[in-house]
Each structure stands twice: as C-alpha cells, then as structure tokens.
Amino acid sequence: xxxVLSGIRPTGNLHLGNYFGxxxxxxxxxxxxxxFFFIADxxxxxxxxxxxxxxxxxxxxxxxxxxxxxxxxxATIYIQSDVREVAELYLYLNMNAYLGELERVTSFKDKVRSxxxxxxxxxxxxxxxxxxxxxxxxxxxxxxxxxxxQNMEMARKFARRFNMIYGVEYxxxxxxxxxxxxxxxxxxxxxxxxxxxxEGNAIYLIDDEKTIKKKVMKAVTDGGPTQPDSIKxxxxxxxxxxxxxxxxxDTYDYFNDKYNNCEIRYGDLKKQLxxxxxxxxxxxxxxxxxxxxxxxxLEKIARFGAEKATESAAKTLREVREIIGFRP
Ligand code: TYM
Numbered sequence: 001x002x003x004v005l006s007g008i009r010p011t012g013n014l015h016l017g018n019y020f021g022x023x024x025x026x027x028x029x030x031x032x033x034x035x036f037f038f039i040a041d042x043x044x045x046x047x048x049x050x051x052x053x054x055x056x057x058x059x060x061x062x063x064x065x066x067x068x069x070x071x072x073x074x075a076t077i078y079i080q081s082d083v084r085e086v087a088e089l090y091l092y093l094n095m096n097a098y099l100g101e102l103e104r105v106t107s108f109k110d111k112v113r114s115x116x117x118x119x120x121x122x123x124x125x126x127x128x129x130x131x132x133x134x135x136x137x138x139x140x141x142x143x144x145x146x147x148x149x150q151n152m153e154m155a156r157k158f159a160r161r162f163n164m165i166y167g168v169e170y171x172x173x174x175x176x177x178x179x180x181x182x183x184x185x186x187x188x189x190x191x192x193x194x195x196x197x198x199e200g201n202a203i204y205l206i207d208d209e210k211t212i213k214k215k216v217m218k219a220v221t222d223g224g225p226t227q228p229d230s231i232k233x234x235x236x237x238x239x240x241x242x243x244x245x246x247x248x249x250d251t252y253d254y255f256n257d258k259y260n261n262c263e264i265r266y267g268d269l270k271k272q273l274x275x276x277x278x279x280x281x282x283x284x285x286x287x288x289x290x291x292x293x294x295x296x297x298l299e300k301i302a303r304f305g306a307e308k309a310t311e312s313a314a315k316t317l318r319e320v321r322e323i324i325g326f327r328p
Contacts, residue, residue, distance in 0.1 A: 004033040004177070005139035007040040007080065010057035011047075014064045015202035016277070017186035017195035020245055021145025025179050027069040029143060035075035036137050036309060037065060042080050042087070043129060046111075046122045062298050064205060067288030076312075078305035080133065085313035089132040089320065090125075093158050096165060097128045101157075106150055127154035135159050135171045136313045142174050146183035147194060152176045166323050186245065187238035191220035206285050209278045216274040221266045229260050239269060247276040 006022055008014070014023065026037050039061045041054055049057070058079055065077055080086060102108065102124050111123050122129075127150075134142055134155050142152060152174065159171040178184060185194050188201030195202050203215055220235040232240060236259075243252050251272060258264045291297065322328055 001034050002140040003036070003137055004029045004141045004143065005036040005038075005134055005137050005174075006143045007038040007043075007133055008061055009040045009044045010054065010061045011044055011049075012057060012197050013060055013204040013206055014068070015195055015197060015204050016242075016245075017145065017202065019068065019205060020186050021147075021184045022143055023065070023068045023070070025143035025177060026065075026075065028179065029141070029177070030071060030075040033141065036139070036312070037070055037075050037077050038083075038133065038305075038309070039065075039079045040133065043126065046118075046120060046126065048118070059295075059298060060292070062302060063292035064288050066291050066298075066301065067284055068205070069284075069287075072301045072304060076305050076308040077301055078309040079302055082302070082306035083136075083309045083313050085310065085317045086129075086132050086136050088317055089136050089313075090129045092320065092324065093128040093132055093162070094125055096161050097125065097158065099124075101154075102127065105154065107147075127151050128158060131155035131158040134174045135162075136316050137309070138172055138316065139174050140172050141177040143177040143179075144183075145194075146185040149176065149183060168323055170319070170323060187241050189216065189219035189238060189242070191235035191238070203277060203281075205281055206288055207281065208285070209282075212278050212281065213271075213274040216270050216277065217267075219270060224264055224266070225259060225262045228262055232259065236266075239266075239273065243269070243273050243276070246280050247273065251276065 004026075006026060008018060008022065026035065029035055039058050041058055044054065044057070062077070062079075066072065070077060105127055108123060108126065112119050130151050131154060135158070142148075142155075144152065156173045159173050162168075163170055176183065187193070188195045188199050189203070190199070190201040193199060193201075203212055207215070219239055221239070222233055222236060225232075240252070240256065240259075243255065255264065255269050255272070258269075318328060
C-alpha cells in the first residue's frame with residue numbers, strides 16, 4: 001500500500017488556506033492509504049518561538065487536525081520532535097546538500113530579505129529537514145499547497161541523490177498530491193497573494209460568524225466593471241476564487257453572471273461569501289472547541305502517534321545506517 005505523509009508548522013491556528021491546500025486531502029486520503037500527518041515543531045524553531053508558544057501551538061494544531069476529521073485510528077498523527085530518528089536522517093541528508101542549491105530556494109531568499117538579522121542554518125537547511133520528514137516513512141504522496149512545490153522538488157532531489165550515492169533503490173521519489181487538477185493556492189482577501197498567517201489576511205477555521213463577516217466585508221474590491229465580460233482584477237478574482245471553493249456552483253454562476261453583465265453589487269457577494277464560509281466552518285469549529293479542552297484525549301493521541309511513527313522511522317533508520325556503512 002502506498003504511503004501518504006504531510007505536515008504543518010505550529011505557528012497559530014489553521015486557516016482556510018491550510019484546509020483547502022492540505023488538510024482536506026488528509027481527511028480523504030486516510031480512507032485509502034497508510035497515512036502520517038505530523039506537526040512540524042522543529043521547523044517552527046527557525047523563528048525562535050517561546051517554549052510556551054510552542055506548547056500552545058502544537059496543542060492547537062493537534063486539536064484542529066482531529067476537529068477537521070483526521071482520525072487517529074486511521075492515520076498516524078504525531079509531533080515531529082517526538083520522532084528523533086528524523087533528526088538523524090536530516091544530518092545524513094545535509095552531508096549531501098549543497099550551499100548553492102539551498103541558497104537558491106525562493107522561500108530562503110524571501111526570508112533573507114524579510115528577516116536579515118535571523119538568517120540561521122535551520123532556514124538554509126529547511127528543505128533537507130522537510131525531505132527527511134517525508135522519506136523517513138518512505139512516503140509516495142505528499143498532499144501540499146502550491147507554495148510547497150519547490151520544497152517538494154528538493155525532497156525528490158535529495159531522495160534520488162541518496163539512492164545514487166549509495167547505489168540503491170531505497171527511497172521512493174515523493175510526489176505532491178492535489179485533490180484538484182492543479183496545486184491549490186487559496187488567495188488572501190487583501191487584494192493580492194495567498195492567504196497566510198504572516199500575511200495577516202487569513203480566515204481561521206475557528207473564527208466565529210461575526211469575525212468571518214467582518215473580515216470578508218473588509219476584503220478589497222474596485223469600482224466595479226464598466227464593460228460586459230471584462231477581465232476581473234486580482235482582488236475581485238480572489239473573491240470569486242474563494243466563492244468557487246466554498247459556495248455552490250449555482251451561487252458562483254449567479255454572481256459571475258452579475259459581474260459579466262456589470263450588475264454586480266460587491267456587498268451582496270461578500271455577504272453571501274461570508275455566509276458560505278461560516279456554514280463550512282461552523283461544524284469544524286464546534287468540533288475543535290470541544291476537543292481542545294480535553295487535554296487527556298490529546299495527550300493520548302500524541303503518545304499513540306509517537307509510538308507508531310517512531311516504529312516506522314526506526315526501521316528506516318536501521319536500514320539507512322546499514323546502507324551508509326554504520327554498525328546496525
Ligand atoms: P505550512 O505550515 O506553511 O502550511 C501547511 C500546509 O498548508 C498549505 N497552505 C496553503 N495551501 C493553499 N493556499 C494557501 N494560501 C496556503 N497556505 C498554506 C501549505 O502548502 C502546506 O501544505 N514546509 C511545510 C511544512 C512541512 C511539510 C513537511 C509538509 C514540513 N515538513 C513534510 C509536507 C511534508 C510548511 O511550512 O507548511
């Protein structure tokens with residue numbers, strides 16, 4: 001059976017971008033594949049979070065994973081730092097990862113620009129840790145959003161390189177998985193770019209009805225089309241993209257026709273969009289809130305997941321050590 005793996009950094013609550021880019025696929029794939037879904041707390045250290053924030057954010061993602069419908073009996077849910085074998089594999093991969101290729105990664109270059117006084121080695125080697133996360137369970141499919149494409153390229157490259165150096169066919173090349181035809185990029189509602197926590201334009205799964213409405217009503221638009229069938233400018237196109245994701249096709253077509261006939265009233269569109277986002281989030285929100293106060297249950301899930309993930313990772317590490325030439 002093929003193996004699926006993916007992870008999310010614990011840097012706050014999950015937003016609609018995380019859900020539609022990744023978590024939605026997790027829930028579907030757990031029915032058919034051997035699945036590992038983890039919380040990438042080591043990755044979050046690149047920004048030097050306070051210990052209390054790590055504890056809180058890890059617990060948040062754990063309850064949100066389960067609230068979204070990931071079933072700890074079907075999929076292995078675990079916390080990255082509970083599986084130390086990953087760090088050992090990261091070390092081995094780093095020995096064959098080169099400065100030039102790591103420096104060329106777009107997200108690294110962005111970080112160099114945005115946080116010049118914290119360009120740490122963890123940021124530089126982010127792709128080798130991500131590759132270790134993936135290949136430690138010999139994953140074949142990795143459900144991720146569009147923004148992870150370059151990291152996925154690197155993971156494939158590092159897996160191939162390991163096989164080549166040691167003359168083995170050991171690690172499979174992990175493929176990105178998308179439920180839709182193309183990789184998903186959920187837009188922000190601030191006019192441009194993608195939805196993201198650091199962009200400050202996110203709608204979170206736990207946002208209540210009032211908050212959702214406030215955020216959507218504030219979304220950037222324009223003066224409206226002046227000619228029939230005109231191309232939508234990015235802020236407006238983003239609203240329609242959100243509608244395509246959360247609303248019915250009829251609703252989307254209705255507003256799209258209104259736009260094409262120059263009869264669109266953005267206030268109506270936003271009101272409908274806010275309602276549809278809320279209808280989508282409400283049941284998930286309720287489950288998250290119910291689970292998040294049950295510390296004993298969350299602890300049990302984390303322990304169970306750590307055990308299963310460690311077993312799988314330890315097996316890989318035993319084999320990798322032998323391939324490299326270390327004592328078993
Ligand atoms: P992270 O934590 O930034 O995001 C988690 C997942 O959510 C997706 N995502 C989006 N998808 C579509 N539209 C958006 N606006 C949007 N925003 C976020 C991301 O593509 C991602 O799938 N490096 C990873 C975490 C990671 C990982 C891994 C993933 C570490 N190791 C191994 C897969 C396999 C990250 O920072 O994702």
